Amino acid sequence: MTSVIFRAFRAVDDPDSCQKFVLGHRAVLESYGITMITSNNALWAEHKNTYVILAEAPDDHRALGGVRIQISDVDFALPIVHAVGQVDDKIHEVISRQTGKVIAEACGLWNAREIAGYGYSFFLLRSAIALAYQLKVESLYALAAPVTVDMCLNAGFIIERYLGKDGFFNYPKLDLVATAMVINDLGQMSHATDVDKSHIFDLMHNPVHTATVNGPKGDVTIDYRLQF
Secondary structure: OEEEEEEEHHHHOHHEEEEEEHHHHHHHHHHHHOOOOOOHHHHHHHHOOOOEEEEEEEOOOOOEEOOOOOEOOOEEEEHHHHHHHHHOOOOHHHHOOOOOEEEEEEEEEOHHHHHHHOHHHHEEEEEEEEHHHHHHEEEEEEEHHHHHHHHHHHHOOEOOOOOOOEEEEEEEOOOOOOOOEEEEEOOOOOOHHHHHHHHHHHHOOOEEEEEEEEEEEEEEEEEEEEEO
16 A cells, blocks of 8 residues: 545444444554553544544445544543543643643554554554644643654653653553653644654644655555645
8 A cells, every 4th residue: 555545524423434443443453452442432422622544445445444532621631641641640631731732632543454564553653643733733742652752752742741651551451551641842843853853743733744755665646635
């Protein structure tokens, strides 16, 4: 697979696509033996401040991956609050410091096994950051698995070391580790690598375009449809 569409939409505007996202994400989680996780439910699909990027095959639009931007409001707390709150109450203190700011979480990042290894997770994460900026998010959180921590660091996240054991938790199972991370400067992306920053800024200012980018298995073509 060398060509994919990245299509952004508000969850409540496209329930059918939300269902495609849920089923695809659930299948990936179950393949790793994970069945209980905050992102693995459809409650967010009814939340007016949740936005989705769905990776689709250009031929039949089957779901190949995706990521969500979930903006916190009085109706829906960030998934990281529930997840981390099970093991560290300090997450409530961290979030309360952001009162008055637009805060959100990049969550539910997944890709189907048929496109694994092409680097689409990297490109989905960068797209999520660009979409968050477009949605005027001021602080963007993430709960990263071990295999995605370096990817998140490269993309500008920093570890929220006040939480857990220097930012690390046993979640969603005791034998798995997750890392709490945040970007507090989406307009500057001061902690991102030059490569990531260039790609993210390009997406921020050109949310609709087609680009050929270099991935681990060679060039891939992405049809970005991230405009709101």
